[in-house]
Structure formats: C-alpha cells, structure tokens
Amino acid sequence: MHTHPTRRTLLIGAVAATALSACATSGADDDDTSAKGDATAENPLGAPQDAPLEVVVFKGGYGDQYAIEAGSVYKQRFPKTTVDHKGIQRVGEVLQPRFISDDPPDVVDNSGAGRLDLVTLVSSGKLTDLTELLDAPSLDDPSKKVRDTLMPGVVEEGTFGGKPVVLNYSSVLWGIWYSKPLFAKNGWTYPTTWAEMLTLCDQIKKSGIAPWTWQGKFPEYMNDPLISLAAKAGGHELVKSVDNLEPGIWKSPSMLAAADAIYQLAAHGFILPGSEALSHTEAQNAWSKGQAAFIPCGSWLEGEQQQVTPAGFDMVLGTAPSLTASDKLPNGAVMAASSESFLVPAKAKNARGGLEYLRILFSQKVARGFAQNSKALPVVAGATDGLTLTSGLASTAQTAKAAGENMFGYRFRTWYPPLGKALDDATGELLTKRLTPDRWAERVQKAADAVAADSSVTKQKR
Amino acid sequence: MRHGRYRFLAGAMLPPLLLYAVFVVSPYAQAFYLAFTDFNGVSSDVNLVGLDNFTRLWSDPLFLSALRHNALMLVVVPLVTIALALFFATSTRGGRLLRAYRVLYFFPQLLSVAIIAVLWQFVYTPNSGLLNGFLDRIGLSTLERSWLAEPRLALWCVMAAMVWSAVGFYVVLFAAAIESIPADITEAALIDGAGQFTLFWRITLPLVWDSVQVAFVYLGIVALDGFALVQIMTVGPGGPDNSTEVMGLSLYRNAFTYGKYGYASAMGVALFFLTLTLTVLMLRATRRERVEMA
Numbered sequence: 001m002h003t004h005p006t007r008r009t010l011l012i013g014a015v016a017a018t019a020l021s022a023c024a025t026s027g028a029d030d031d032d033t034s035a036k037g038d039a040t041a042e043n044p045l046g047a048p049q050d051a052p053l054e055v056v057v058f059k060g061g062y063g064d065q066y067a068i069e070a071g072s073v074y075k076q077r078f079p080k081t082t083v084d085h086k087g088i089q090r091v092g093e094v095l096q097p098r099f100i101s102d103d104p105p106d107v108v109d110n111s112g113a114g115r116l117d118l119v120t121l122v123s124s125g126k127l128t129d130l131t132e133l134l135d136a137p138s139l140d141d142p143s144k145k146v147r148d149t150l151m152p153g154v155v156e157e158g159t160f161g162g163k164p165v166v167l168n169y170s171s172v173l174w175g176i177w178y179s180k181p182l183f184a185k186n187g188w189t190y191p192t193t194w195a196e197m198l199t200l201c202d203q204i205k206k207s208g209i210a211p212w213t214w215q216g217k218f219p220e221y222m223n224d225p226l227i228s229l230a231a232k233a234g235g236h237e238l239v240k241s242v243d244n245l246e247p248g249i250w251k252s253p254s255m256l257a258a259a260d261a262i263y264q265l266a267a268h269g270f271i272l273p274g275s276e277a278l279s280h281t282e283a284q285n286a287w288s289k290g291q292a293a294f295i296p297c298g299s300w301l302e303g304e305q306q307q308v309t310p311a312g313f314d315m316v317l318g319t320a321p322s323l324t325a326s327d328k329l330p331n332g333a334v335m336a337a338s339s340e341s342f343l344v345p346a347k348a349k350n351a352r353g354g355l356e357y358l359r360i361l362f363s364q365k366v367a368r369g370f371a372q373n374s375k376a377l378p379v380v381a382g383a384t385d386g387l388t389l390t391s392g393l394a395s396t397a398q399t400a401k402a403a404g405e406n407m408f409g410y411r412f413r414t415w416y417p418p419l420g421k422a423l424d425d426a427t428g429e430l431l432t433k434r435l436t437p438d439r440w441a442e443r444v445q446k447a448a449d450a451v452a453a454d455s456s457v458t459k460q461k462r
Numbered sequence: 463m464r465h466g467r468y469r470f471l472a473g474a475m476l477p478p479l480l481l482y483a484v485f486v487v488s489p490y491a492q493a494f495y496l497a498f499t500d501f502n503g504v505s506s507d508v509n510l511v512g513l514d515n516f517t518r519l520w521s522d523p524l525f526l527s528a529l530r531h532n533a534l535m536l537v538v539v540p541l542v543t544i545a546l547a548l549f550f551a552t553s554t555r556g557g558r559l560l561r562a563y564r565v566l567y568f569f570p571q572l573l574s575v576a577i578i579a580v581l582w583q584f585v586y587t588p589n590s591g592l593l594n595g596f597l598d599r600i601g602l603s604t605l606e607r608s609w610l611a612e613p614r615l616a617l618w619c620v621m622a623a624m625v626w627s628a629v630g631f632y633v634v635l636f637a638a639a640i641e642s643i644p645a646d647i648t649e650a651a652l653i654d655g656a657g658q659f660t661l662f663w664r665i666t667l668p669l670v671w672d673s674v675q676v677a678f679v680y681l682g683i684v685a686l687d688g689f690a691l692v693q694i695m696t697v698g699p700g701g702p703d704n705s706t707e708v709m710g711l712s713l714y715r716n717a718f719t720y721g722k723y724g725y726a727s728a729m730g731v732a733l734f735f736l737t738l739t740l741t742v743l744m745l746r747a748t749r750r751e752r753v754e755m756a
Contacts, residue, residue, distance in 0.1 A: 092718075099504045116504060117721035124505030216611060217697045274588025277611035277697060282587065417720050425703050432611065432702070456500075 047356035050080040054105040058112040059087035062374035070361040090114040104345035106354035127165040128344040139363040168338030175317040201270040210272035213292035215280035219428035228320035230258035235328025245452040250445040259437040302392030316395040333406035422447030496727035515728035540681035547632035567630035579694035582623040613705035639670035
C-alpha cells in the first residue's frame, strides 16, 4: 500500500512530463507541397501521374469492397502510382493524431462508431473544399458534372459554412417498416394518414399482435418518425427553422401535433410492452419474429436483420403518413440522409489524387457494385436501375425515386450533438407517458435555446 | 559483485519505468494541461482558457446530476458490498463444503466488466429476462417491470450488478483475514458466553478492520467510476432521462461525441481530486486503534 514516490521516480516523471506535455497538441510545420499533375480532358482534376495515394475507409456493415474497386480503377488510370488502401474500424482513434500533426491520408471515409466529429474538423480547417470535384465532368458522361449525378440533398448535406467538404456515399431513408406478406394475409393496408394509422393499430391489436415496437434503449429511433411527421406537416421551412435554432420552433403547431401523434401510440397501448427497455437488436428481432407489426428504422434494417429474417418475410419501407389535412409535403415525402462520409483532408499530400479517386468512386460502375455487395442504396442517381434487388432495398430505391425532390433531412444532430441528446431523452420519456407532448416540447425547446445561447458553440445556418 | 548486481537491477528497472513515464505519467500530466485549454481533439491550434472549463462544470446540470448519482453510489455500494462480504465470509467458515462454496462467489471476479454488464442486461430485459421470468414463476408477476427503463429503479439495478460483481473478491479477502484470527481468542470468548452476534461484533470485526478499511477505499473508487456498466447496460446510455448518468459517462460523451476534449479533461481532473480526497477521508474516518495480535 505504501509506495511513497522516491525522489528519483518524481524526477523522471517531471522530466518526462515537461518533455511530453505538449505532445497531444503539438503541431507540424506548415508546408503546402501537395502533388500536382497536368489537367487534361482525361484527368480534369490534374491528379499527379506518379504520386502514391493513401485511402482510409471505415469497414463496417457495408464492407469496403466498393472502395477497393475504386482504388483498382484509379490504378488502371494512373499505372505509375500505388494505391494504399486501408479498411479499418474506429477511424477517429486511428486518424486523430495524424490530423493533429497535419499528416493525414489522401482520402478518408469518416464513418462508424468512434469517427471524428465532422463539425470540429470543419471548424479547424482540416478539410479540402470539394467544389472543384463537384464541377468536374463525371466519369461516365463528360457532359454532366459530378454534382448532377448525385441524388438531391447529398451536396447540401456535406456543406458546412457554404463550402462542400464531405460527400456521403450511402443513401439512408427513414421510415416505418412492415412485412408485406403479413399485411396481405391479414388484409391490412399501409395507412396514408395518421388517423388511419391509429385505426389500423386498433385492428392489429385485436388480432393479437402488438402494432408497434421500437428500439427503446436508444430513443433516437423513435425521433425519426416524430420529426418526419413534423416535417410533412410543416414542410421544408420547418426543417430549416429547427436546424437554425429558431425560437419556439419545437413548440410550433406542426411539431406539437407530431409529438402528440407519437404519444397516442403509447397512450392507446399500441406498443409492445417492455419496448422502452429493448436494445435495437432485441426490438428488431421481436419484430422479425412477428411479435409486432411496425418498427421505425433506417434503410440499413434489411442488412442488419439478414441473419434472423425468416424466409418470405419480405420487409418493406413505408413513409411517414400525413399528419394533418393541410400537410405542406405530399405523401411519399421521406426523410433521407446519407452516410459513409468521404472527405479529402486539407493537408493531404496527394489531394488532387484524392479528388480524382472520389470522382471514380461516384461513378456508375462502382456504385452498382456497392448496391450489389453492400445491399444499400448509393447516392449516385439511377445506379440501381435494372438490378435485381432484395425486397427491402427495392422498396427503398423505389421510395427514393418516388419522393424525388420531396426528400428532407435534418442537420441539427450533426451540428449540435447536445440538442440531439436532449431530444432523445425527452422522446424516451414521451413514449413511456412520463412526459406529455406539451412538456416534451417545452424541454426540447429549452435545450435548443441553451445551444443557441452557448457562445462556445459554432453556429451553422441553412 | 554487488556493484554488478545493482547495475543489473537498474538496467532491468529503467525500461519499465521509462515506459510507465511515457504511457502513464505523461498522459496524466497532459490531461492537467488540457483541462485549461479549448482543445477540440483534432486541431493543434489550442488556446488557454484559464479556469473556464472548471466554472462551466458547476453550472452543467448533467455533470451535477452525475455527481449526485456517484455520491449515492459511494454511500450504497461500499456499505452493501462489505456487509454482504462479511456475512458470506463468516457464514461459510465451517465445513469443507461451505468453504468450497466461496469459490462460487469469486467467479464474477473472473469476468470482464463488459461481460458482466451484458449478462445483467439479459437479467433485466423485460420480456425474456431472468428476473421477470423468476418473478413470474414464484407468482409475483405484479412486480414485473422494465427494470432499466424506470428512472426510479435504473440506478439501483446498476448498483446491484456492481455489488454482485465486487462481493466475491471481498469474501475471499475477509475470509483470509478471519482465518488468521488466533483460535484461542474466539474460544475464550465462547467460553465467556459470547453468542454468535457478539463474537462477530466484538471479536471478528475489530480484528479484520484493516481489511475492511482497505475495502472501503477500493470500493469507493469503484463507486466513483461505474462508467462501463452504465455505458453498456442502461437506456440512452445514462438514462432513462439521465437517471443513471455518472461522471465517467459525462466525460466520455463530451470528449468523444461532442469533441470537447478540454472540457472533458477538466472533468477528469475534478474526478482525480475527488477520488484522492475521498481516499484520504475514508482512511481517516475508518481509522481505529490497531489491535495487536501476538
């Protein structure tokens, strides 16, 4: 027990401490000697012919086959280079020291648990402006800019302070999932209004199945249908006002109506008992086993449930029903966001090569491979046309197509994580009836006001 | 010869000490420095902000509620664990079979915290969980509930898991201490007519007090942490509605989700001094006159 530090250990400690005290924050010297090649029609971004390219990709649920493929195309186009591909997890922990010392790779897919906070990267000026890439001719059709080959909202989602700095690869749609055969068997049809939803839930409950379950351990899953309903009622303006932290927006009629709609599920006992304590796996498995009819989730659900989905379950994605008679967005409007954030660090040694790599990555060929191997929807428009898709992915692709310009996405979660947390907490309480919709709105508004008043938070506008 | 030996010893000691200095001491020292900065984790452009981070701490409602939860755990966990461990250690004294039983108590000690948290999550899970299933079997189905989803119960559920995982080690520790009490002392007390309770209170406990004191300090440190259990087991995590928030979790969230490394370091520094103060206080408070055994 008694290990008094001796003078010697103290001295060593002190010396080591002073020698290393600036370690975590010590920067590298500023040298801007990014490699450059000649820009031609074949090579519009001027990627150097012989500089090596280092790509670090998050290897998660989607794998990294598509990124490897993009690398091999790059190698074909620039035979004198080498492509160093790394598919890893915990991207943030691995790359944090390299960003601090300004020695980053040339392309990064900053995704998955433990990724680096995007807003922090942007505000520290660590990312390259992607405008040049977006305005470059696309790989498949030189008469079309890269910008015009992407699904709506993708560029905006990667734009911070007016500058596009990130391009997400996988498009995620949020909705309410159900098994098509189960509904056909019982003669149920997916509701188009929330009033119909409640009537249908009553019917489902009588048949002995719980109408809803949700991933209660992580309350953000239920936020998605809630804020989707609000967006349908309040339109794009509401979404923007929420992201811009406008005073009183969480107490606006549309938002309150949405909170009340979700609250009604709990009030009527339409939720599988115990859902509030189920992890995403437990809740989704209960749903896959047919214990509940609806579950809210993003379009990764089919891939995630692959191992436990019974044959012939045929899950499909339904969009949030309309909330009021005077909804601003039409039926079929859907909440969409994209993930797998590809970026080119500002201090990359081969930034031009990084941009060229992204031009290849966002081509039809690589995107189709992604849809087939990773069972997810790439953000490249039309990439899934003519492919045979599984039930869930097909419904996702179809929903995306049908929605067209009526896709919306909130950004406050990325911009202001503490607000996201406050919303999660409040929604968890709403679904257990410990909070009324009014009190819910009051609490979330208070959190939004606190973020707005916090001078240490960099504010974003859209 | 002696000189050679010292040189050998120094040579053997120096590398590990150096590694310790680089990988343990220096990060600690850096954390102290970072607590006074606005370090965001990726930028080397770091500004000193004085005591800003520390003043923010005292107006951060989440950190304050975390502090309250840790305080409650600090009162409950050591007391319950030590009481249970003393009870098990004394009641498994006689007979070979009972002693063998002690091994069972020790099992949780062999599991990593992550596994313990996952196991207890299965115990508490509402629809197929062990606890609700058990209540159902013995006809107490009215008591069934979503244990970890009720703000009033969640923290107690976490503490139960914490006590369960810690108690075995102290059973073994106390059992060894009790074993070392000379038999003639207990015999003399029994001859003088002491009952089991008096024997424990007047003879056993004072003679194992050193071990109990150590247990208080260790368990106090465990109670001030609780991060891993809360992070894996609870709703949110830290919920429902922040009812299981602990300081370690606040720190983790601020650093790794909010990118406020400076602020998180300030929490770490506060936690460091809290633990240090409490250790000293506990050692002081539990100090008794030492009983010398011949």
